[in-house]
Amino acid sequence: DIQMTQSPSSLSASVGDRVTITCQASQDITNYLNWYQQKPGKAPKLLIYDASNLKTGVPSRFSGSGSGTDFSFTITSLQPEDIATYYCQQYDNLPQTFGQGTKVEVK
Amino acid sequence: QVQLVQSGAEVKKPGASVKVSCKASGYTFTDYYIHWVRQAPGQGLEWMGWINPNSGGTNYAQKFQGRVTMTRDTSITTSYMELSRLRSDDTAVYYCARGGSMTPADYWGQGTLVTVSS
Numbered sequence: 001d002i003q004m005t006q007s008p009s010s011l012s013a014s015v016g017d018r019v020t021i022t023c024q025a026s027q028d029i030t031n032y033l034n035w036y037q038q039k040p041g042k043a044p045k046l047l048i049y050d051a052s053n054l055k056t057g058v059p060s061r062f063s064g065s066g067s068g069t070d071f072s073f074t075i076t077s078l079q080p081e082d083i084a085t086y087y088c089q090q091y092d093n094l095p096q097t098f099g100q101g102t103k104v105e106v107k
Numbered sequence: 108q109v110q111l112v113q114s115g116a117e118v119k120k121p122g123a124s125v126k127v128s129c130k131a132s133g134y135t136f137t138d139y140y141i142h143w144v145r146q147a148p149g150q151g152l153e154w155m156g157w158i159n160p161n162s163g164g165t166n167y168a169q170k171f172q173g174r175v176t177m178t179r180d181t182s183i184t185t186s187y188m189e190l191s192r193l194r195s196d197d198t199a200v201y202y203c204a205r206g207g208s209m210t211p212a213d214y215w216g217q218g219t220l221v222t223v224s225s
Contacts, residue, residue, distance in 0.1 A: 034211045036152075043202055043215035044144075044152065055213065087152055091209065095168035096142075096154040 002026050002090050006099030014107045019075040021102045023088035028068050032092035035064050035073045038101075039084045047086075048073065080106055109133040111141075111203050111216035118222045124191040127219045129203030136184040137161040142212050143177060143188045145199040153199075157208070158186055166208075193223045 003026040013019050023033065035048040046055050048064035051071055061076045075082055083106055088099040114128040129141060143155040156167035158177040165177050171190070179186045186203060201219045204212035 032209070038152075043204075043218055044212075045215070046211055046213050049211040049213075089152070089154075089211075091211065094166060095156075095170075098152040098154070101151050 001095055002029065002093050002097050004088055004090055004097050004099040006088055006102055008102060009100065010103040010105065012105045012107050013078050015078055015080060017078045019078050019082075019104060021073045021086055021088075023066075023071045023073070023099050025069045025071075025090055027093075029090045029092035031067045032090055033064070033066070033071050034089045034091065035062075036087045036089065037082075037084045038087065044087065075104075078104070078106065082106075109205065109214045111205060111214055113201075113203060113216040113219045116220040116222070118224065119193050121194055121223055121225055123193050123223075124189060125193060125221050126187055126189040127201050127203075127221070129186045129188070129216050131184045131186070131205065134205070136179075136181060139205045140207050141177070141179070141186040142204045142206050143175075144202045144204060144212070146202070146218075147196070147199040150199075155188070155201075157206070159208075160186065190221075193221075195223050197221065198223045 005024045031051040033051045036044040038044040047058050052064045064073050085101045085103045087101050110132045112130045117125050137160045140157045142157045158165045160179045176189045204215040206212035
């Protein structure tokens, strides 16, 4: 199985800050990488697909980049409603696998 | 609009089976796979497998092989996930999600809490 190593596991930032999360795959996954946002008690929500494509309707402050084994996810200006846990997921190989998540809190 | 509506919470004893349903609406049911993902309390997301509603074909994660069965009823646009020989560590929220074999899961159900306890 492909291991997805996500970091940090948690972070605290101020409103307006730039936040970056990284995700490393244990082998080349080309660009088959998604980013999800999950708020407490809710289902995950797809934000970014194919490493860098913003899903329609998702605010442009969210972005993703990377290919191969190294990926990153950025919130350019953190908003209070962005408090959530963020997961990367590879779907290049089965089983699809997720990173362990990054909990984002606002200072 | 696309909606996936799951069945309600379940409490089961160890060794029993559970069957969770996922009713799809707002799109052509046979055009997208249904994935099943679970999340243990306070833990991350774990992919269990998918079913192709068009063919009925399935692909299960090795971890669940022999214990999970995914089926569908196209007449009522509903998918099912049945997990047998339940253990306490199967306690989790189970989600269905619409996607493809090589496309992301873009819409998710609300989740179904399955509690396994004696």
